[in-house]
Every structure is written in C-alpha cells, then in structure tokens.
Amino acid sequence: MDDNDIKAHLAELEAKIAFLEVANDELEQALLSQHNRLERTEVIVSELRNRLKEQAALIEHLGDAEDEPPPPHY
Numbered sequence: 542m543d544d545n546d547i548k549a550h551l552a553e554l555e556a557k558i559a560f561l562e563v564a565n566d567e568l569e570q571a572l573l574s575q576h577n578r579l580e581r582t583e584v585i586v587s588e589l590r591n592r593l594k595e596q597a598a599l600i601e602h603l604g605d606a607e608d609e610p611p612p613p614h615y
Contacts, residue, residue, distance in 0.1 A: 542550075
C-alpha cells in the first residue's frame with residue numbers, strides 16, 4: 542500500500558466518521574424531541590386521569606341523591 546492509497550483510505554474513514562457524527566447528532570435530537578413529547582403526554586394523561594376520577598365521584602354522588610325520598614312538596 543503506497544502513500545496515496547493510505548491517504549485515500551484515511552480520507553474515506555474521515556468521511557465515514559463525519560457522516561456518523563452527523564447521524565448521531567440527528568438521532569440525539571430526535572430522541573430528545575420524543576422524550577419531551579412523552580413527558581408532555583404523561584402530564585396530560587395524569588390530568589385527564591384526575592378529571593375522570595372527579596367526574597366518577599360526581600356521578601357516584603348523584604346516584605346517592607336518587608335513593609333519597611322526594612322533598613315534602615311532592
């Protein structure tokens with residue numbers, strides 16, 4: 542292998558490393574974006590869960606009112 546072959550091989554390896562660095566940066570940004578979206582989704586799901594629990598409690602309480610006798614004016 543002569544000096545030109547080594548330089549060409551080295552240049553090829555450097556180009557591959559540069560490509561991999563760019564790809565790694567892009568994947569890291571995509572992962573960070575997905576992580577942020579997941580965190581926001583978890584917050585929203587938690588809020589919805591709490592609202593559903595509140596609604597279920599209200600519905601359960603309304604069911605109790607149906608068991609009460611009607612007021613005296615009926």
